[in-house]
Amino acid sequence: MRPDSQEVDTSSAPVHPVDPRRLRWLELLSRYRQPIGLTVTLLLFGIALIACWHLLFEMDIYALHDSVLSTPRSSLAGALAATVVGFIVLLGYEWSASRYAGADLKPATLALGGFTAFAIGNAIGLSLLSGGSVRYRLYSRKGMGATEVARMTLFASLSLGCALPPLAALATLSDLPAAATALGLSEGLLGSVACAVLLLFAALAIGIYRRRLPEQPIANNLLVRVGRRTLRLPTLRLTLLQLVITALDVAAAATVLYLLLPETPPFGAFLLVYLLALAAGVLSHVPGGVGVFEAILLAAFADQIGAAPLAAALLLYRIIYVVLPLLVACVMLLINEGRRFFFAQQAIRVASGLAAPVLALLVFLSGVVLLFSGATPEIDTRLEHMGFLLPHRLIDASHFGASLIGVLCLLLAQGLRRRLSAAWMLTTILLLVGALLSLLKGFDWEEATMLTLTAALLAVFRRSFYRPSRLLEVPFSGVWLVSSACVVASSIWLLFFAYQDVPYNNQLWWQFTLDADAPRGLRSALGSAVLLIIVALTWLLRTARPTIHLPTPEELERAARILAHSSQPDGGLALTGDKALLFHPNDKAFIMYARRGRSLVALYDPIGPTQPRAEMIWQFRDLCDLHHARPVFYQVRAENLPFYMDIGLTAIKLGEEARVNLHTFDLEAKGKEMKDLRYTWNRGTRDGLSLEVYEPGTAPLDELKIISDAWLSGKNVREKGFSLGRFSADYLKHFRIVIVHFEGKPVAFANLLETDRRDLASLDLMRAHPEAPKLTMEFMMVGLIQHYKAKEYARFSLGMVPLSGLQTRRGAPLTQRLGSMVFQRGEQLYNFQGLRRFKDKFQPDWEPRYMAVPAGLDPMVALADTAALIAGGLTGLVKR
Incomplete structure (x- = not known):
C-alpha cells in the first residue's frame, strides 16, 4: 500500500474503535491459553494413568500377553474389516464438508484428504490443527482457498461432537436396563436424562428453523439470524445426512472394539459407554484420548469381562483402529509428496510440503516404540540365543542406549518439524544406531526394521530440511516438552505395571544377568527421565534471549546490500530505521519487524531470494517463540502462504495491490x-x-x-x-x-x-x-x-x-x-x-x-497491534 496520494490518505486501513476492556480480556486469554491448556491436559492424563493403574493393579503383563495371543483370528479379521468400513464412512464427513463449504474437488482428492486427515487427527488429537493442516496442503494445490479448507475442517470436526449427545441418548433408550447396569445409575434417572437431551436438540432445531432467513443464496447452507449476527449452518437435509454418517461411523468404530472382546455385553449398553469414553477422550485434549478413553471402558466393563481380556482388546483396538491407519496415512502422504519431490525442478517446490511434519511424526513414534520396548521384557528365546554370542554387559548397555535414543527422538522430532538440517542429520544417525542397538539388546528385528525404514525415508526427503540453524537455537516448546514427558511417564507406568510382581530392592540396579529384565527396565527408565530433565533444564536455563533493538548504521548498510540484489523494492522501508532487522545467517535475506504488546509484526515477506525467504520465516517464528510473542506478517503475497502455514499461521485477506x-x-x-x-x-x-x-x-x-x-x-x-x-x-x-x-x-x-x-x-x-x-x-x-x-x-x-x-x-x-x-x-x-x-x-x-x-483469538489482537504500529501508537488510532 502506498502511503500518500493527493486523492486520499492511504496511510492505513480504517481502524474502528475497540473496547479496551474486551481487548484486554482477549489478550489475557491469548497469553495464558497454552499454559492453561497444557496444565489441564497433564492433570487429566495423570488422573487417567492413576485410574488405569488402579483398575489393572492385580493383572500382570503375562496375562495381558496371553489374552492378546488368544484373540481369535476371525475376531482380528472382523476388526480389520470394521476399520475399513469405518474409514469409508469417515469419507462421508469429507463429502458433506465439501458440499457445505462449496468446494469442487475430485473424489480421489477428497478420499486422500479425508482419510489422511482423520487418521492423523484420531492418533494425535487436535483435529482442527492436525487435520486442517493436512487438508490445506492437499486441497490448496487444487486451487482451494484457506477459508474453504477451514470451513471444511470445522464442519468435519464439529459433526461428531454435535451428534454425540443425541446418539448417546438414543443408544441409552434402545436398551435402558443394560445401560443403567453399565453406568451404575437408575433406569429412571438415565431415561429422564436421555429424553431431556433429545427434547433439547429438538427445541434447538425448531429454534434454528424459525430464525432462518427467508432468502438462502448458498446451496447446502442455512443462514440463521441470532441477534445481530448471521450464522451459516448446514441445511436440514445435510444435517440429517451427517447424523446418519456419524451414527454409522461410531457404530463401525465401536464394532472394532466389540469384536475383539471375548465376552460381549449388550451392544446398546456397550455403544453408550463407548460414546461416553469417546467424548471424554476428545474433550480431554489428551492426544488420541490415551488413558482417558481406556479408563472409562475399564471402569464400566472390567468386572464383567475381566481386566486382562478387556485390556488386551483395548490394546488391539489402538493398534488396528488408530496406529495402523496412521502408518498407512503417513505412507500415502509421503508417496504423494514423493511425486512432487521427484518431478520438481527446484528444491524449494518441495521444501514447504507435508514430508517434514509426517517424518517428524514417524520419528516421534519411533521414540515411543524405543521407550516402551525398554520398559517391557524382551522375548526370552531371543535372549537365550543372543547370550551365546554377546556379553551380558553389552546387551544391558544396548538396552540402556536404545531408551536414551528414544528420548532424543522425541525431542528431535521438533527440530524436524522446524525443518532443521542439523536435526535431520542427527536423527538419521540415531535411528541407524537405534536399529543396531535393537538387534543387540534382544534381536528385535521388527523394531530395527521400523527404525531403518524411517531413516531411509529421511534420506529420501533430505531437501525438505533446508534450515541451517543450530539445534541449540531451537526455542523452548512447552507442547513438545509436555508431550515427551507424557511418553516418558507412560513408559515408567508401563515398567511398574510389567514388573509389579517383582519385589523392589537395591540389588536390582546392579544386576547384569541375561534374565535381568526388571533391572534393565529400571536403569532405562531412570536414564530416560534424567536425560529429559537435563534437556528441559538446559532448554529453560539457556542464555538470555536476543534483544530487539532499532538497527545500527552498519545493519542498515547490510539491509541495503541485500535489498539491491532482490526483486522486492518495498524492502526499502527498512531504511526508515524505525523497525528492527532480523538477518539470514549468511546475509542473504532479512525481515523488518516491530513489537507491539505481545505481537512481533513483520512488514512484507522476507526480503531476499526464495530459498532464504523460507528459512527466514522459520527464523522469525523462532524469535517469536523465544520472546513468547505471536508472529504476525503484514502484507504478504499469496505465493508465500504455504510457508506461513508451515509455522502454524492462517491468512486474512487485507486487499489487493x-x-x-x-x-x-x-x-x-x-x-x-x-x-x-x-x-x-x-x-x-x-x-x-x-x-x-x-x-x-x-x-x-x-x-x-x-x-x-x-x-x-x-x-x-x-x-x-x-x-x-x-x-x-x-x-x-x-x-x-x-x-x-x-x-x-x-x-x-x-x-x-x-x-x-x-x-x-x-x-x-x-x-x-x-x-x-x-x-x-x-x-x-x-x-x-x-x-x-x-x-x-x-x-x-x-x-x-x-x-x-x-x-x-x-x-x-x-x-x-x-x-x-x-x-x-x-x-x-x-x-x-x-x-x-x-x-x-x-x-x-x-x-x-x-x-x-495465528488462528483463534489472535487475529483481532494482531490487527489492533498492527494498526497501532502504523498510526504511531494508541493515540494515532483516534487522531489523524
Whole structure:
C-alpha cells in the first residue's frame, strides 16, 4: 500500500474503535491459553494413568500377553474389516464438508484428504490443527482457498461432537436396563436424562428453523439470524445426512472394539459407554484420548469381562483402529509428496510440503516404540540365543542406549518439524544406531526394521530440511516438552505395571544377568527421565534471549546490500530505521519487524531470494517463540502462504495491490483508459508540468519539505510509520526522488523504491502541494510508468487498495463481509472506491495481499497491534 496520494490518505486501513476492556480480556486469554491448556491436559492424563493403574493393579503383563495371543483370528479379521468400513464412512464427513463449504474437488482428492486427515487427527488429537493442516496442503494445490479448507475442517470436526449427545441418548433408550447396569445409575434417572437431551436438540432445531432467513443464496447452507449476527449452518437435509454418517461411523468404530472382546455385553449398553469414553477422550485434549478413553471402558466393563481380556482388546483396538491407519496415512502422504519431490525442478517446490511434519511424526513414534520396548521384557528365546554370542554387559548397555535414543527422538522430532538440517542429520544417525542397538539388546528385528525404514525415508526427503540453524537455537516448546514427558511417564507406568510382581530392592540396579529384565527396565527408565530433565533444564536455563533493538548504521548498510540484489523494492522501508532487522545467517535475506504488546509484526515477506525467504520465516517464528510473542506478517503475497502455514499461521485477506505490466502498457493504445491518460500527459505538458528524477542525495530537500508540510497540514494528518516512510533527510538520502515542477517550481514529489534486478519498481512518499494543478499526481504516475518502461523494468507497483476484492456474499467469512461493507459504505472514513477507480485507469493486474496470523483469538489482537504500529501508537488510532 502506498502511503500518500493527493486523492486520499492511504496511510492505513480504517481502524474502528475497540473496547479496551474486551481487548484486554482477549489478550489475557491469548497469553495464558497454552499454559492453561497444557496444565489441564497433564492433570487429566495423570488422573487417567492413576485410574488405569488402579483398575489393572492385580493383572500382570503375562496375562495381558496371553489374552492378546488368544484373540481369535476371525475376531482380528472382523476388526480389520470394521476399520475399513469405518474409514469409508469417515469419507462421508469429507463429502458433506465439501458440499457445505462449496468446494469442487475430485473424489480421489477428497478420499486422500479425508482419510489422511482423520487418521492423523484420531492418533494425535487436535483435529482442527492436525487435520486442517493436512487438508490445506492437499486441497490448496487444487486451487482451494484457506477459508474453504477451514470451513471444511470445522464442519468435519464439529459433526461428531454435535451428534454425540443425541446418539448417546438414543443408544441409552434402545436398551435402558443394560445401560443403567453399565453406568451404575437408575433406569429412571438415565431415561429422564436421555429424553431431556433429545427434547433439547429438538427445541434447538425448531429454534434454528424459525430464525432462518427467508432468502438462502448458498446451496447446502442455512443462514440463521441470532441477534445481530448471521450464522451459516448446514441445511436440514445435510444435517440429517451427517447424523446418519456419524451414527454409522461410531457404530463401525465401536464394532472394532466389540469384536475383539471375548465376552460381549449388550451392544446398546456397550455403544453408550463407548460414546461416553469417546467424548471424554476428545474433550480431554489428551492426544488420541490415551488413558482417558481406556479408563472409562475399564471402569464400566472390567468386572464383567475381566481386566486382562478387556485390556488386551483395548490394546488391539489402538493398534488396528488408530496406529495402523496412521502408518498407512503417513505412507500415502509421503508417496504423494514423493511425486512432487521427484518431478520438481527446484528444491524449494518441495521444501514447504507435508514430508517434514509426517517424518517428524514417524520419528516421534519411533521414540515411543524405543521407550516402551525398554520398559517391557524382551522375548526370552531371543535372549537365550543372543547370550551365546554377546556379553551380558553389552546387551544391558544396548538396552540402556536404545531408551536414551528414544528420548532424543522425541525431542528431535521438533527440530524436524522446524525443518532443521542439523536435526535431520542427527536423527538419521540415531535411528541407524537405534536399529543396531535393537538387534543387540534382544534381536528385535521388527523394531530395527521400523527404525531403518524411517531413516531411509529421511534420506529420501533430505531437501525438505533446508534450515541451517543450530539445534541449540531451537526455542523452548512447552507442547513438545509436555508431550515427551507424557511418553516418558507412560513408559515408567508401563515398567511398574510389567514388573509389579517383582519385589523392589537395591540389588536390582546392579544386576547384569541375561534374565535381568526388571533391572534393565529400571536403569532405562531412570536414564530416560534424567536425560529429559537435563534437556528441559538446559532448554529453560539457556542464555538470555536476543534483544530487539532499532538497527545500527552498519545493519542498515547490510539491509541495503541485500535489498539491491532482490526483486522486492518495498524492502526499502527498512531504511526508515524505525523497525528492527532480523538477518539470514549468511546475509542473504532479512525481515523488518516491530513489537507491539505481545505481537512481533513483520512488514512484507522476507526480503531476499526464495530459498532464504523460507528459512527466514522459520527464523522469525523462532524469535517469536523465544520472546513468547505471536508472529504476525503484514502484507504478504499469496505465493508465500504455504510457508506461513508451515509455522502454524492462517491468512486474512487485507486487499489487493495494483501492478502495471510495463511490457504490455502502451500509452498510444486504443481505449478510453489510454485516451484519458494521454489527455492527462499532454494537457499537463502544455500547462507547464514537467517531471525530473534526481539521484540519491541531490534533491532539494528544503523545497520538498515545504511541499510535505503543506500536504500534511492540508490533509490534517501527521507523519505515520511502520509500513510508511516519513519525510526525513536520513531516510530520503537512500533513494532517487522524482519531482514534478509547475512552471519551473516544485509542486509534488515521490521517493522511488528500486532494486538492481529491474523486476519491479514502486514508490513510497507521494506528496503534492495543495495549490498544485489538479492533474499533478496522475501526471506523475503516467510519467513514472513511461520512465520505467524506457528503462526496461518489468512492472510498476501502484500500491495496495485496502479491503479491495473481499467477498460480499453472505456465506463469505465474517471478516471479509465486514471489510467489503466498509469498502462499499465507508467513503466518509477512507476513499476506498475512489482509490480503486484511480488505479484502474492504468489497467493494472490486481494481486491479493494477506496478513498471516495465528488462528483463534489472535487475529483481532494482531490487527489492533498492527494498526497501532502504523498510526504511531494508541493515540494515532483516534487522531489523524
